[in-house]
Amino acid sequence: MNVSLRDLARKIFDFGLGEALARLCSVTTLLLLAHKFGVVFVGIYALAQGMVQYSYPFIDFGLRHVGARLIAKYPQAGEEIALQVQRRRLRMAALLIPILMAYAASVKLPASGKLFVFSFAAVGSLYALSLDWAAWGKEHLRLASLGRASVPACVLLALLLGHNSGNVLWWLVGGNVAGNLLQAAIFSAWWHRHQPAHQEQIPLEQIRDALAWRRTSVMGLAWFCNMAFASIDMLMLGVMSNPRQVGLYSAAYRILSQVLFTYYLMTSVLYPQLARQSREQRLSMLRSRILLTVGGLGFVIAGIVTLVRRPVIAILFGGDFQAATLLLMLLAWAIPLDFVTSYLTNAYIAWGMEKQILLCTFVAASSNVVLNLFAIPRYGATGTAVNTLISYVILLVSLALVGRSAKELTVEPVREPELIV
Numbered sequence: 001m002n003v004s005l006r007d008l009a010r011k012i013f014d015f016g017l018g019e020a021l022a023r024l025c026s027v028t029t030l031l032l033l034a035h036k037f038g039v040v041f042v043g044i045y046a047l048a049q050g051m052v053q054y055s056y057p058f059i060d061f062g063l064r065h066v067g068a069r070l071i072a073k074y075p076q077a078g079e080e081i082a083l084q085v086q087r088r089r090l091r092m093a094a095l096l097i098p099i100l101m102a103y104a105a106s107v108k109l110p111a112s113g114k115l116f117v118f119s120f121a122a123v124g125s126l127y128a129l130s131l132d133w134a135a136w137g138k139e140h141l142r143l144a145s146l147g148r149a150s151v152p153a154c155v156l157l158a159l160l161l162g163h164n165s166g167n168v169l170w171w172l173v174g175g176n177v178a179g180n181l182l183q184a185a186i187f188s189a190w191w192h193r194h195q196p197a198h199q200e201q202i203p204l205e206q207i208r209d210a211l212a213w214r215r216t217s218v219m220g221l222a223w224f225c226n227m228a229f230a231s232i233d234m235l236m237l238g239v240m241s242n243p244r245q246v247g248l249y250s251a252a253y254r255i256l257s258q259v260l261f262t263y264y265l266m267t268s269v270l271y272p273q274l275a276r277q278s279r280e281q282r283l284s285m286l287r288s289r290i291l292l293t294v295g296g297l298g299f300v301i302a303g304i305v306t307l308v309r310r311p312v313i314a315i316l317f318g319g320d321f322q323a324a325t326l327l328l329m330l331l332a333w334a335i336p337l338d339f340v341t342s343y344l345t346n347a348y349i350a351w352g353m354e355k356q357i358l359l360c361t362f363v364a365a366s367s368n369v370v371l372n373l374f375a376i377p378r379y380g381a382t383g384t385a386v387n388t389l390i391s392y393v394i395l396l397v398s399l400a401l402v403g404r405s406a407k408e409l410t411v412e413p414v415r416e417p418e419l420i421v
Contacts, residue, residue, distance in 0.1 A: 011141060016262075018145025023261060025152035029159055029172075030254060034247075034317045036163060042317075043238075043247030044113050045172070050234040051100060051121035057227050058099075059092045059125065061220030063211070064133040070210055071137030077207065082134055082191070084211050093128035100125075107238040116169045123173060126180035131187035138194070147186045154179030218354045225361035226345065229368060229391065233384040236369070240376040249381040251317050252327035259301060260338060274350035282351055282409055286344075294343050298336030305332040330385035337392035344399045351409070356402040364395035 026049075034042050067085040071078055104118035135144040158175025162168050209215070234253070237246045277285070305312075309328045313321050348357050368391040375383025403409060 014141040015145050017142055018147070018149040019261070021146065022149035022152045023258065025149065025156040027254065027258065029152065029156045030250070031316055032156075032159055032163065034251065034321065037168070039247035039320050040243040041247070042250055043243030043245070044109060044116065044169070046234060046246055046250035047107060047109075047238040047243075048117045048120035048172075050231060050238070051103065051117065052124035053231060054227060054235070055093075055096055055100070055121060055124045056127060057220065057224045058096050059089050059128050060133070060223070061092060062216030062218070062223065063089060063220075064136075065219055066211060066216050067133050068137030070207065071134050072139070074207075075138065078134065080207055082131065084207060085133070086128070086131070088211070089128040093125040096125055097122055103235070103239075108240075108242055109238075112169075113243070116173065119170075119173050120176055123176045123180060126177070126184065129180070129184035129188075131191050132183070134191060135187060140190075143186075143190060147183055147190075150182045150186060151176065151179035154182060218358060222349070222354050222358040222361060225358060225365050229361050229365040229395065232365060232368060233372060233388060236372045236376060237381060237384060240372075241380050245380040248321060248324040249327055249384060251313065251321050251324045252331050252381075252385070255305070255312060255316070255328055256331045256334070259305060259335060260342075263339060264342065274347050277351070279409065282347070285347060286403065286409070291340055291343070295336045295340045298339035302332045302335040305335070327381055327385045330382070331388060334388055334392050337389070337396055341392060341395050341399060344396075344403065348399070348403070348406075353402075353406055356406055360395060360398035360402060363398050364391050367391050367394050 030042060030045070033045055063085050067081060070081045074081065100121045101118055104114045104121070107114060107117060109117065130147070132144050132148055135141075135147065155172055155175040158171045158178070159168065162171030162174075165171060231253075234246060234249065237249055274285070306329050309325045309332070310322070313325050313328060317324070345357055345361075368387055371387040371390060372384055375387055379386075
């Protein structure tokens with residue numbers, strides 16, 4: 001079934017509304033911290049945020065995608081599906097706490113900074129209570145995105161209320177608590193209002209089999225490796241460098257992520273259409289003309305970012321962050337590589353190639369980690385930025401190689417009918 005451009009635009013708007021609000025609140029929080037408290041403060045907060053970002057895929061570990069798919073397919077069995085998914089998400093959240101504690105203890109911060117980083121990240125584990133994945137599965141896209149925006153909105157509000165206090169970091173923790181509890185309450189209230197009148201008669205074994213670890217772990221590992229490839233740099237800088245290097249890298253990376261936001265939104269909304277394609281249609285989506293157009297658009301944007309990097313850094317973050325202009329220039333040239341790799345990754349997952357994506361992201365993330373082990377002690381954030389470009393090239397080559405041999409992209413030959421003599 002084809003989706004009209006009008007319907008596609010509506011879905012992008014609905015899904016993007018909350019995402020845009022969340023990003024606006026998150027960026028505003030970072031900018032306020034940068035102008036009032038400086039680079040080191042931004043570095044400490046960026047480490048805490050980075051830990052929260054890693055908490056989400058760990059808690060979900062494939063359950064977000066699988067649970068949403070089951071809700072969409074069996075809406076009348078929603079109560080049983082939600083029970084199974086949420087029970088495992090809570091267990092994963094409990095398992096996450098000691099991991100967060102171990103990482104917070106290892107970062108190069110004073111005791112008060114380590115305590116804040118752990119507390120902020122541990123509070124983020126309350127995400128396990130959220131039913132946003134169910135709203136996504138029922139295609140309540142505006143609710144799904146706006147509900148998730150409650151967390152950065154509450155953190156920003158807490159900063160505005162407590163920015164003049166001597167304990168501003170703990171105001172941020174309080175805002176994170178309020179935001180996560182509000183998010184859980186919003187989706188819980190929605191869920192109870194939209195409960196089906198009767199439960200569909202589906203054997204429990206069918207749901208449990210779909211949610212079995214062996215089925216969800218491939219998607220979970222692939223997502224986790226992709227997250228590690230994209231942002232492991234920040235966490236490694238926290239352990240191997242100092243808060244100033246983390247703050248500078250965070251400023252440059254935050255600008256880069258805003259540039260990529262609209263592109264990611266479009267590829268996410270196109271996911272269902274890609275999933276319905278035949279093998280012939282899949283091959284047509286991989287024509288060199290399409291890939292060169294995608295990469296060329298990224299190349300133009302990278303050139304613009306490079307030209308305006310100095311005034312952008314000065315206006316957004318202030319004079320203390322001028323050292324981040326070199327980092328932004330280097331990271332800008334990851335944009336065309338990211339446009340192509342994100343396009344291929346999204347398409348491969350839609351075509352059922354999770355195992356290939358897991359292999360590619362594992363290779364790219366591992367190479368990034370190894371390169372950073374050698375570069376960070378000598379070159380700090382600059383070495384990390386260079387390694388990001390190298391890792392993107394490795395990911396692109398890996399995606400090209402697995403695509404050439406994947407059975408999902410092989411068109412079966414048409415057999416000629418046999419002639420009867």
